[in-house]
Amino acid sequence: MTESAYNIAVVGAGAVGxxxxxxxxxxxxKTILVGGLDxxxxxxxxxxxxxxxxFLEALGVWPALSREAAPLETMRxxxxxGSLFxxxxxxxRAGEIGLDAFGWNIENITLVEKLAEAARTCDNLSLVPEFATGxxxxxxxxxLTLADGRTIRAGLVVAADGRNSRLRQIAGIGTQTWSYPQSAVTVILAHERDHRETSTEFHTRHGPFTLVPLPGRxxxxVWVTSKDEAERLSRLDDAALALAIERQAQSHLGAMRIDGPRGLVPMTxxxxxxxxxxxxxxxxxxxxxxxxxxxxxxxLxxxxxASLxxxxxxxxxxxxDPGSDEALLRYQRSRDLDVRLRTAAVDGLNRTLLTGMIPTDFLRGAGLLALSNIGPLRRIVMREGVLPRVGVPRLMQGASPA
Structure with a gap:
């Protein structure tokens, strides 16, 4: 059995890892990445x-990604x-807060493949397509113990091994899980009309139905609906699913055609x-x-x-040293409130759509109306969504790595 030494070992080769x-x-x-590509x-x-x-600009990979991504200039x-309110x-519009776009939409698989290409030529980085077992x-x-029997010694191990993280389980870190009575149908579409770089989100009684631009037409x-309906939709052939999507979208992008893979994602x-x-x-x-x-x-x-x-x-x-308690406590402080606030926001939005209670409908409708008509409030909310001013990691401020 051989042992290698590194400053940092990252486990999990998805986009985050x-x-x-x-x-x-x-x-x-001196860094090693352990795991097979997602x-x-x-x-x-x-x-x-x-x-x-x-952040991706600071890593030097954004030019390769931008060619495969579409800007989100407007969110509708x-x-x-069917609410009374x-x-x-x-x-x-992104221009209201001085941006060309709120963000850029790209296929997950394309993002992972482009990051992997860059990682293969990155100095100080070794790649090992093995599972970590200990x-x-x-x-x-x-x-770290790998499935092939090798061991890796590191000052810090970064667990990027997903929702069922083996490293998190071994370390005994507790979790809280929850689920919703919904699933999400995901699919890539081609359509008759231009999307005009606009992301359109329909708030339905079963959850959001969101169309997000990709390059071209x-x-x-992401169609969030009841579990039974999502399963029914996922069983449709391409023509029938495209027609169901066009009807749900009120034909605002015209005729649709399935133009890529599809998935069924549990809401958890x-x-x-x-x-x-x-x-x-x-x-x-x-x-x-x-x-x-x-x-x-x-x-997130x-x-x-970037915070770590x-x-x-x-x-x-x-x-x-990289894995000191002092450094990790600093990391804890930087993430705790940020993640809690955004978890509450996503959970709250989804649950208000499901409730059907008149007071909740009134508050949601009044909030959206206020955002539409009160310019300063709308701009504050937009900035906080894409340009938060407090606690922003340095690599997300446009700085280059040291």
């Missing part, structure tokens, strides 16, 4: 918000709940009791799971990575 490994390697840390094709995309774009919300459609920590470092769909959530254990930091879905609403999941995962990088670099400047 790849970005974490590159961020640390580009800072000069190459599932399920019709899912991610709307990369402004901070995530700046339509109340399709239904407000008129509301549109929010984890131990002591005062001097952590020891293509869009991605997960939170953790803490974001670290000795020599271990949780990032991405190892730390929090969101239903596919509001473009929060992966964007990138924010985890800041905590480790600052700790090093203060004379601490």
């Amino acid at each position: 790849l970005s974490a490994a590159m961020a640390f390697a580009r800072d000069g840390f 190459v599932r094709r399920d019709g899912r995309t991610v709307a990369l918000l402004n901070g995530s774009v700046r 919300i339509i109340d399709d709940t 239904r407000p008129p459609p509301a549109s929010f 984890f131990e920590a002591d005062e001097t470092g952590a020891l 293509r869009s991605s769909l 959530g997960l939170s953790v009791s803490r974001y670290w254990a000795p020599r271990l930091a949780l990032v991405g879905e190892a730390a929090h799971v969101f239903p596919p609403i509001g473009a929060q999941g992966l964007n 995962g990138f924010r985890d990575v 990088r800041d905590a480790v670099v600052d700790g090093q400047d203060a004379g601490h």
